[in-house]
Amino acid sequence: MSWRFILGESLAALRFYRHRTLFTTLSLAWGVACFVILMSYGDGFERALVKGFQAVGQDLVITFGGQTSLQAGGMRTGRRIRLEYAHAAIVKETVPLVEFLSPEIMRHGLKLQYRGREKEATVRAVWPEYGIVRNIKITDGRWINEEDRLRRHRVAVIGYEVAREVFGEAPAVNEEITLNGLRFTVIGVMDNKLQISNYNRRDNQCIFIPYETFAVFGDIRYPWFYVWRPATPDSRERAIQMVRARLAELHRFSPQDEKAVEILAFSKFMNIITGMSLAVKLLLGFIGALTLAIGGVGLANIMLASVLERTREIGTVQALGAPRSVILRQFLCEAALVVLAGGALGVAFGYGVTALIGSMPFLGPAFKDTTGAGDIQLAVGLKPVLVSMGVLFFVGLVSSLAPALRAARLDPIQALHYE
Numbered sequence: 001m002s003w004r005f006i007l008g009e010s011l012a013a014l015r016f017y018r019h020r021t022l023f024t025t026l027s028l029a030w031g032v033a034c035f036v037i038l039m040s041y042g043d044g045f046e047r048a049l050v051k052g053f054q055a056v057g058q059d060l061v062i063t064f065g066g067q068t069s070l071q072a073g074g075m076r077t078g079r080r081i082r083l084e085y086a087h088a089a090i091v092k093e094t095v096p097l098v099e100f101l102s103p104e105i106m107r108h109g110l111k112l113q114y115r116g117r118e119k120e121a122t123v124r125a126v127w128p129e130y131g132i133v134r135n136i137k138i139t140d141g142r143w144i145n146e147e148d149r150l151r152r153h154r155v156a157v158i159g160y161e162v163a164r165e166v167f168g169e170a171p172a173v174n175e176e177i178t179l180n181g182l183r184f185t186v187i188g189v190m191d192n193k194l195q196i197s198n199y200n201r202r203d204n205q206c207i208f209i210p211y212e213t214f215a216v217f218g219d220i221r222y223p224w225f226y227v228w229r230p231a232t233p234d235s236r237e238r239a240i241q242m243v244r245a246r247l248a249e250l251h252r253f254s255p256q257d258e259k260a261v262e263i264l265a266f267s268k269f270m271n272i273i274t275g276m277s278l279a280v281k282l283l284l285g286f287i288g289a290l291t292l293a294i295g296g297v298g299l300a301n302i303m304l305a306s307v308l309e310r311t312r313e314i315g316t317v318q319a320l321g322a323p324r325s326v327i328l329r330q331f332l333c334e335a336a337l338v339v340l341a342g343g344a345l346g347v348a349f350g351y352g353v354t355a356l357i358g359s360m361p362f363l364g365p366a367f368k369d370t371t372g373a374g375d376i377q378l379a380v381g382l383k384p385v386l387v388s389m390g391v392l393f394f395v396g397l398v399s400s401l402a403p404a405l406r407a408a409r410l411d412p413i414q415a416l417h418y419e
Contacts (some may be wrong), residue, residue, distance in 0.1 A: 033346040097238055136203065236267065292391050
């Protein structure tokens with residue numbers, strides 16, 4: 001008998017037992033929908049977490065001074081190495097794998113004043129390339145440029161929280177503030193930065209000025225950090241080696257001495273983020289798979305009940321000459337049709353629910369952000385759909401195989417006499 005005939009018989013049997021078919025289909029659809037929704041939440045959680053981590057800087061690398069641990073060139077060990085402002089340009093020009101670089105120096109506790117309002121502020125003095133390295137976006141005004149740096153303009157870009165605390169809802173650009181009694185013109189306001197990783201202080205709480213302008217507050221010869229980004233992620237390790245080797249020439253220490261200058265690549269912490277995301281996704285996937293498995297158990301019970309109710313029918317078909325393979329294929333075909341209908345209905349329901357919910361709060365409340373930038377965005381991807389359908393077909397095949405084999409192995413005489 002052809003598959004077309006078997007398909008027709010299977011559809012006829014499902015229509016005859018329509019109530020049973022409907023409830024089984026709905027139970028499978030519920031399992032698929034739960035799996036799809038849970039996995040879409042897991043994917044959204046991962047995206048929000050990675051976005052919050054990468055807000056500190058795309059492939060950010062920080063270099064800061066240390067202490068020598070190896071002898072080199074007749075110099076003693078334990079010698080303090082301090083980064084120098086003049087060397088920043090040398091490293092940028094002579095290490096081709098460094099795409100963007102900026103020295104950075106900080107000052108905490110400066111007194112910020114504006115029209116009678118006062119607060120303590122953290123100032124970060126940087127080069128224009130710093131904005132690219134640190135993923136800084138400006139919501140109003142502009143970022144520091146090369147002219148500001150060379151001419152030592154007293155200009156400032158203020159963080160989102162600083163702007164809200166000092167100016168409230170009023171525009172801040174072109175307004176004058178004083179830092180330790182010195183006047184600065186606000187040229188830009190940062191967009192709210194939802195960063196879950198940082199060093200020293202979150203960018204939202206800082207004020208950024210041109211590096212050379214920092215001379216009005218103190219010595220600029222020794223920056224705290226070199227903040228830079230490699231040309232490509234694949235060249236990161238090689239770039240770190242080249243930067244250390246160049247600084248070793250300038251400061252006369254061994255290129256193998258990793259403690260002389262500390263070089264921290266933030267990409268190393270990405271393993272923690274991916275590990276957290278993977279743990280959450282595995283937990284959600286396990287819960288979703290259990291839901292699918294419960295639907296599979298329901299399918300097995302329904303198929304077994306169908307075999308018992310149709311025992312005499314099976315005996316009649318066998319008595320008319322139908323081979324056991326036809327009986328087996330018909331029951332497997334019925335199970336496949338129910339699984340297909342339940343899967344399609346579940347995917348459609350999952351799409352509808354995720355579209356209805358849209359997003360769920362995550363990082364926004366912690367950073368007082370109401371734009372939704374830090375929310376978990378629910379979106380059904382192709383992978384959860386394929387995985388859920390694959391798992392459902394596997395569970396459906398396994399759960400329906402035993403009843404189908406039982407039906408195919410029935411003795412025709414005993415089946416005809418079954419009550």
